[in-house]
Amino acid sequence: MAKFKGNDGHLNSSTLVNRRDLLRATAAFGAAVSVGGTAIAQPAIARTAVTQPDTAPPAGGDILIRGGHVLSMDPDIGDLAVGDVHISNGAIVAVGEGLDAPGAIVMDASDMIVLPGFVDTHSHLWNAFLRGSIRGDDPVRGYFPTTNRAAPLTTPDDAHASVRFGVLEALLSGTTCINNFSHNTRSLKHAEAEIEAARSLGIRSRFSHGPGGRDGTLDFASVEEVISNWGDADPLVTLGVNLRLPAADILQSGGDAETFVAEVRFARERGLPVSLHYGNSAHGLVDLMERHDLLGPDILMIHTQGFTLEERELMVSRDVQFSMSPAIEIPYSTVRNGYIQFAELEDLGASLGLSIDASSAVATADFFTVMRALQWSHKQRGDIDRMSLEPRRIVEIATLGGAAALGMGDRIGSLTAGKRADIQLVRKTDINMAPVLDPYFSLVYSGQPANVDTVIVDGHVLVSGGQPVMVDTADVVATASEAALRLHDELEAIIAKG
Ligand SMILES: [Zn+2]
Numbered sequence: 491m492a493k494f495k496g497n498d499g500h501l502n503s504s505t506l507v508n509r510r511d512l513l514r515a516t517a518a519f520g521a522a523v524s525v526g527g528t529a530i531a532q533p534a535i536a537r538t539a540v541t542q543p544d545t546a547p548p549a550g551g552d553i554l555i556r557g558g559h560v561l562s563m564d565p566d567i568g569d570l571a572v573g574d575v576h577i578s579n580g581a582i583v584a585v586g587e588g589l590d591a592p593g594a595i596v597m598d599a600s601d602m603i604v605l606p607g608f609v610d611t612h613s614h615l616w617n618a619f620l621r622g623s624i625r626g627d628d629p630v631r632g633y634f635p636t637t638n639r640a641a642p643l644t645t646p647d648d649a650h651a652s653v654r655f656g657v658l659e660a661l662l663s664g665t666t667c668i669n670n671f672s673h674n675t676r677s678l679k680h681a682e683a684e685i686e687a688a689r690s691l692g693i694r695s696r697f698s699h700g701p702g703g704r705d706g707t708l709d710f711a712s713v714e715e716v717i718s719n720w721g722d723a724d725p726l727v728t729l730g731v732n733l734r735l736p737a738a739d740i741l742q743s744g745g746d747a748e749t750f751v752a753e754v755r756f757a758r759e760r761g762l763p764v765s766l767h768y769g770n771s772a773h774g775l776v777d778l779m780e781r782h783d784l785l786g787p788d789i790l791m792i793h794t795q796g797f798t799l800e801e802r803e804l805m806v807s808r809d810v811q812f813s814m815s816p817a818i819e820i821p822y823s824t825v826r827n828g829y830i831q832f833a834e835l836e837d838l839g840a841s842l843g844l845s846i847d848a849s850s851a852v853a854t855a856d857f858f859t860v861m862r863a864l865q866w867s868h869k870q871r872g873d874i875d876r877m878s879l880e881p882r883r884i885v886e887i888a889t890l891g892g893a894a895a896l897g898m899g900d901r902i903g904s905l906t907a908g909k910r911a912d913i914q915l916v917r918k919t920d921i922n923m924a925p926v927l928d929p930y931f932s933l934v935y936s937g938q939p940a941n942v943d944t945v946i947v948d949g950h951v952l953v954s955g956g957q958p959v960m961v962d963t964a965d966v967v968a969t970a971s972e973a974a975l976r977l978h979d980e981l982e983a984i985i986a987k988g
Pocket of ligand 1: 612614671767792847848
């Protein structure tokens with residue numbers, strides 16, 4: 491784990507004197523940290539009392555990440571084989587070699603790769619807790635039948651438990667920002683439960699308010715209420731929408747899709763970015779959106795499969811953003827129109843991010859596997875004059891690319907002075923990583939969530955030594971499991987009734 495050092499930079503008895511500073515610096519979460527490999531007894535945590543992190547920066551709580559292999563993802567800075575990152579008041583203030591930061595708490599990163607946190611451009615956190623009920627592609631208990639059955643039964647409390655469960659897994663996997671594509675926003679209470687749950691763990695999130703179930707439409711009043719209550723409530727929470735697409739026969743006949751068009755315009759007028767699932771039945775969508783002047787940089791097109799060349803060129807020319815979920819898209823390639831069009835979009839210079847999609851199915855929340863899956867998908871293409879896909883580019887898509895796809899490229903995604911401090915430290919000495927010679931290859935070909943040692947969001951240390959600082963994992967798991975088991979019984983009863 492990253493060793494926290496005293497201000498003198500050495501691990502010694504004075505380190506323990508600084509324990510109080512350290513705990514303050516970890517945002518008073520009742521930190522579970524260790525200093526010099528020695529676990530420190532933590533202040534008692536009321537298991538259910540943590541509703542939101544103390545987002546106030548700790549007084550004098552600057553952090554200096556020292557001596558790591560820094561992958562800044564900033565082309566002007568590049569990589570530093572032995573570099574430092576100085577964080578102050580939640581922002582990165584300097585990245586360089588041998589930085590001086592008097593008074594800062596020093597984090598020894600000599601055995602670590604230091605890079606921006608992963609940006610998950612689309613996840614359905616409301617169903618993360620259904621993992622145990624989902625049985626691969628089983629026609630009765632697969633992902634789609636199970637989530638369709640569970641959606642109307644999911645209460646706001648269930649959604650809260652599931653989102654906490656999903657977000658904590660994501661944080662422990664090095665993800666610092668998630669676009670929560672909530673396509674089961676059944677009520678304002680459901681929406682606010684999901685927002686509160688993500689916020690309670692300190693992750694950076696976009697809540698993309700969706701329809702109430704897969705057949706629903708957007709509840710404008712609920713969206714307005716969410717804007718009113720959350721629009722400016724927390725700098726870590728931003729808002730958007732996700733929309734159900736028009737029916738296939740309407741799209742393919744070139745017919746009107748008034749509801750969809752009105753929903754996109756409603757969102758755009760309020761500055762809310764729009765996340766859309768492209769899919770098997772979406773042929774004609776790009777044409778419809780162009781006819782109504784709906785293509786733009788606030789549109790995130792998810793699942794880059796099945797587009798024609800003309801559609802790709804048109805969307806790129808309109809600055810549409812793209813999200814690929816390769817760990818899901820490979821096994822569901824037939825559902826989603828075949829191969830992932832990474833090479834085609836990369837060739838056009840498209841703005842690309844990666845995503846988990848559903849941690850309850852196939853991929854868990856493992857962003858390392860998602861990066862590998864992009865490589866697998868690309869290598870499998872025998873039908874194109876395949877360009878080389880270097881691991882550095884994949885890490886860039888997983889971090890800076892995702893930030894740009896969510897319109898946050900000016901705030902996060904790279905280790906750049908002035909950006910917010912969303913950072914992960916990955917151990918180089920773990921058995922599946924060592925020896926690390928090229929950190930990009932190691933991250934993409936060897937990395938696992940278990941190698942993520944430290945996760946920092948907006949300057950707050952949320953994960954230390956691979957453990958959450960502010961919550962008890964067992965508590966989060968127990969709460970989600972209890973809700974999931976209750977729901978599982980209900981689902982099985984429905985199946986038994988036929
Ligand atoms: Zn999805």
